Amino acid sequence: MGFAKGSWRRTVVEVREDLHREIRKLALLNDLRIYQLVNAILEDYLKDEQRVKALIKRLKL
Template sequence: MLARGCCRRTVVEVREDLHREIRKLALLNDLRIYVLANAIIEDYLRDEQRVKALIKRLRVEAGSTIC
């Protein structure tokens, strides 16, 4: 399980459509954007196989864009 309570402020570039969706969900559920974003990230990181598959997919996509 990931450590809670110890926070580090980090700036991350997020696509506009993703920001809009997270913001909408946070507002509809009376949550702060950072609370929802942290929960989404934490939940995703719990599934090691899903993370490995994502990294593999991103490497393939990055490799196909390099000329």
């Protein structure tokens, strides 16, 4: 899993303890690998604009 090309903006996001535990159950990953995985999940999720908009609406953000 590599880093995509393009500019980077560093934003620190805390991963909830339960989500961190679930990720660790799937694979023994250190925090850097979890960071890469979370970025890949976000990138994949953001490809579906309607899904993101529905989530924003559901969370009332």
